[in-house]
Amino acid sequence: AQSVTQLDSHVSVSEGTPVLLRCNYSSSYSPSLFWYVQHPNKGLQLLLKYTSAATLVKGINGFEAEFKKSETSFHLTKPSAHMSDAAEYFCVVINTGTASKLTFGTGTRLQVTL
């Protein structure tokens, strides 16, 4: 079985400062990993995905994530936070052997202050 652990349930940053949302995964095989963002009362939007190509993945809205196999991590970063980035972020892994079934992390709520 595969799993993801989001290490912080809540992160608060000031506008213009860097964002780091942490995610660790557990997998017996090479995983496919995703970050999704959810704004209040909205569905999920795909930010970026890693599928065994380049380990540094660039996504939308200036976000990027680096797949580090040695650390089993897939942390999400952004150089400069914007107020519109305030949302819930989910790290997600595909379950091996169960095509397209996603396993979600518990989510990290990002708060951006002035």
Added chain:
Amino acid sequence: GAVVSQHPSWVICKSGTSVKIECRSLDFQATTMFWYRQFPKQSLMLMATSNEGSKATYEQGVEKDKFLINHASLTLSTLTVTSAHPEDSSFYICSVDREVETQYFGPGTRLLVL
């Protein structure tokens, strides 16, 4: 990415009534759609996989007679919550498996059962 719509966006109903939620893939013919449930401040939980032209596959613990899924066409899947009760109140989100190992999500439907 794929455009996925849901209708209604929110619904309030009386206990004991049935509620139908539609999920449409607007620009992609989807043989597979997924239904998730999300409780407040929690992550998404997969309820079932909807397969066009065949029976849905339900996750363990999900009552198939209570949550009826119909995937009659390549662009439409419906979830019917039968004899709804207050504990069924939740945010229901569907997704379309468009690209390999990548799901695109609808905006969600908030159900409140009184």
